[in-house]
Amino acid sequence: MSDCYIGLMSGTSLDGIDAVAVSFEPTFCLHASHTHPLPADLRQLILQLNHSGSDEIDRLGQLDIALGRVFAEAVQGLLDNSGLLPEQIRAIGSHGQTIRHRPELGFSLQIGDPATLAEYTGITTVADFRRRDLAAGGQGAPLVPAFHQALFRQEGQDRVLANLGGMANITLLPGDRERPVLGYDTGPGNVLMDAWIRRHRGLAYDADGQWAASGRVHAGLLEQLLRHPYFARTPPKSTGREQFDLPWLDDQLQQLAEPVASVDVQTTLLELTALSLTRAIQHHALSRPELLLCGGGSHNRQLQQRLQLHLPQARLTTSAAGGLEPDWVEAAAFAWFAMRTLSRQPSSLAAVTGARGDRILGAIHYP
Ligand SMILES: Nc1ncnc2c1ncn2[C@@H]1O[C@H](COP(=O)(O)OP(=O)(O)OP(=O)(O)O)[C@@H](O)[C@H]1O
Ligand SMILES: [Mg+2]
Known part of the structure; x- marks a missing residue:
């Protein structure tokens, strides 16, 4: 069980935060799953940030941290439900919440501060998976x-x-x-x-x-x-x-x-x-x-x-x-991405995103 990874996904639908605990060796196994509610006020703030407006940077900064805390709560909820302990988790892979996807301008922005996640959970957190693919000329999407x-x-x-x-x-x-x-x-x-x-x-x-x-x-x-x-x-x-x-x-x-x-x-x-x-x-x-x-x-x-x-x-x-229920595929994907990052293996497909080559994705925040 020591090779257990947590995947976190909060998608465009804003219907909640999906969290799974999975392992990949010797074969894929889903150990636990949990959907954590996204507070209504945060949902509203995310929607507002999808478009330009006044005070954008202040709102972005605060929402980034607030979401990081909610993501940490989602991880705690998953651990509580499953009886898993933080020491049993190798890493969290967190997609983050997309607030702007502009590949034509070379960027895609996901928030939900991974440093806050690492700080609150005490678990290595990997995030910001799209950036490197964009830097290599890709769309940064889809990654799955x-x-x-x-x-x-x-x-x-x-x-x-x-x-x-x-x-x-x-x-x-x-x-x-x-x-x-x-x-x-x-x-x-x-x-x-x-x-x-x-x-x-x-x-x-x-x-x-x-x-x-x-x-x-x-x-x-x-x-x-x-x-x-x-x-x-x-x-x-x-x-x-x-x-x-x-x-x-x-x-x-x-x-x-x-x-x-x-x-x-x-x-x-x-x-x-x-x-x-x-x-x-x-x-x-x-x-x-x-x-x-x-x-x-x-x-x-x-x-x-x-x-x-x-x-x-x-x-x-x-x-x-x-072999994987439809509600957990996306979250499991980000657990897989975290595993690939830690083992220094590429996890983008240049043929899909249009990047110059396959890349090791993600930034690591140690506990
Ligand atoms: N029983 C159902 N009947 C119809 N639609 C459903 C049902 N259950 C869920 N949905 C739809 O699925 C949506 C949530 O899907 P999901 O969580 O996969 O999307 P997401 O969060 O946008 O993820 P992503 O952007 O990563 O693909 C809901 O907003 C709803 O529209
Ligand atoms: Mg969803």
């Missing part, structure tokens, strides 16, 4: 394909991992090991659906896609949304709330000749996620691939159905078929 490759690649069977978080990203894992692993963000995952149902029904998300299932796809709106230049860009590419948010959606709705019922907007947003994912996967001509869903959107039954409809040749399942 390297972990997907390590855990889910299967000889002789083409697999696609689709992570349905706030944004959606795919990893193509060819069954033929001579072929390279590819991956990129396909566009919005849940972020627009979440924002829309929050505005119109006061709910955090559309459970099982039930509301979306009760409406109809508005063809004109769908066509317009799919005209977003991001979808036509060739990889490497990555995206975030900077490109897909409510102001953008409102703008698109205003450009239509007729108003669209709010339920039909929800249905159309779900279709946008399903179709942008589908088109990306179809582009790669895999033979009867297995499609493994992970992330919170993998629980959305309506989304599953639309994906299966658009991808009849694919065998739809979840990451559980590859």
